[in-house]
Amino acid sequence: SQTIHQWPATLVQPVGSPLSLECTVEGTSNPNLYWYRQAAGRGLQLLFYSVGIGQISSEVPQNLSASRPQDRQFILSSKKLLLSDSGFYLCAWTQVADTQYFGPGTRLTVL
Amino acid sequence: AQRVTQPEKLLSVFKGAPVELKCNYSYSGSPELFWYVQYSRQRLQLLLRHISRESIKGFTADLNKGETSFHLKKPFAQEEDSAMYYCALISGGSNYKLTFGKGTLLTVNP
Numbered sequence: 343s344q345t346i347h348q349w350p351a352t353l354v355q356p357v358g359s360p361l362s363l364e365c366t367v368e369g370t371s372n373p374n375l376y377w378y379r380q381a382a383g384r385g386l387q388l389l390f391y392s393v394g395i396g397q398i399s400s401e402v403p404q405n406l407s408a409s410r411p412q413d414r415q416f417i418l419s420s421k422k423l424l425l426s427d428s429g430f431y432l433c434a435w436t437q438v439a440d441t442q443y444f445g446p447g448t449r450l451t452v453l
Numbered sequence: 454a455q456r457v458t459q460p461e462k463l464l465s466v467f468k469g470a471p472v473e474l475k476c477n478y479s480y481s482g483s484p485e486l487f488w489y490v491q492y493s494r495q496r497l498q499l500l501l502r503h504i505s506r507e508s509i510k511g512f513t514a515d516l517n518k519g520e521t522s523f524h525l526k527k528p529f530a531q532e533e534d535s536a537m538y539y540c541a542l543i544s545g546g547s548n549y550k551l552t553f554g555k556g557t558l559l560t561v562n563p
Contacts, residue, residue, distance in 0.1 A: 374549055383462065385555035386497075386539060393548055401550075432497065436549050441487075444497040 344369035348433050348445040355452055361406075361420040363448050365433030368414065373435040375416040376442065377408055380430040392416060428452045455480040457542050459554035466530050467562050474525040474557045476514075476540030484542055486523040487551070488514055491537040500525075500538070510534070530561045 345368045355361060367373055377389040388401045390408035398408050405424060409417045416433055433445040456479040466472050478484055488500040501509045503516040503523060514525045523540060540554040
């Protein structure tokens with residue numbers, strides 16, 4: 343069966359520090375992968391998606407970036423975090439226009 | 454541009470009462486709509502999708518193209534239904550992007 347992992351589960355970082363969040367999927371190949379940010383009162387905002395290795399589409403301008411170095415690995419990064427980057431980050435995958443499967447999320451606090 | 458609106462941030466009902474979570478959408482094509490749910494300390498997961506016309510945990514949702522709505526309903530709410538509910542719309546093409554509403558936090562009181 344397919345599973346999706348995210349780490350770390352929680353992260354506290356100072357303003358201006360770099361960021362790397364990792365998402366991996368098991369049990370499937372060539373999935374579409376997605377990064378969302380979930381903020382209180384703002385719902386789920388799609389940040390990036392990828393339909394294949396090295397293919398990244400950005401949905402919103404920001405100081406975050408994403409990469410997909412392997413088929414089942416999706417990384418969210420930043421060179422310098424801002425206070426406004428705090429939030430709950432979710433990774434998801436799908437292969438059809440049907441269900442998206444979400445990871446457990448990473449709670450990021452930027453101080 | 455596509456948009457999903459959930460007008461209620463919070464909804465509180467008593468156990469056994471009917472519940473309706475509202476969702477309106479804006480989309481130029483033929484919409485595919487979903488309801489996702491996030492229970493406390495659990496992952497966000499699919500509750501139901503309109504194309505399958507199924508009832509999950511007693512919840513149903515009917516797509517009304519005239520009113521551009523996809524409201525989620527349950528005749529008798531249970532305490533375990535307390536959760537965050539998101540309505541979502543999928544865009545066309547092979548990227549399968551979901552546009553989510555801002556969510557409604559449902560609390561079912563005993």
